Amino acid sequence: MNINQVLENAKHLNINERALVAHCLISSLETRQDEGVEQAWAELAELRYQELVSGKVESVSWDDIKKDVKG
CATH class of the missing domain: 1.20.5 (Single alpha-helices involved in coiled-coils or other helix-helix interfaces)
Known part of the structure; x- marks a missing residue:
């Protein structure tokens, strides 16, 4: 076909x-995924989580993000 x-x-x-x-x-x-991608994403997620928990960074609401994008 x-x-x-x-x-x-x-x-x-x-x-x-x-x-x-x-x-x-x-x-x-x-068909092919780079080696270590899953581990890298997991490590990044853990880092971001720890930053939020520690107060090093603050979260931003989806509504605030949409307002910033629209200008």
């Missing part, structure tokens, strides 16, 4: 089925 046939067939799927196909295709591209 060539790409044109795949795309034509996809047009006949409902929105949920097309979303699933899109998800599966995108996921198939993510």
Whole structure:
């Protein structure tokens, strides 16, 4: 089956089925993950958490962030 046939067939799927196909295709591209990424994210999350708990940094509400972005 060539790409044109795949795309034509996809047009006949409902929105949920097309979303699933899109998800599966995108996921198939993510075949390799850098070593240590999970550990690096965990360490960063722990550092940020400790900064919040210690009072070194203060959290900002989502509403405040949206206000800053909108200007």
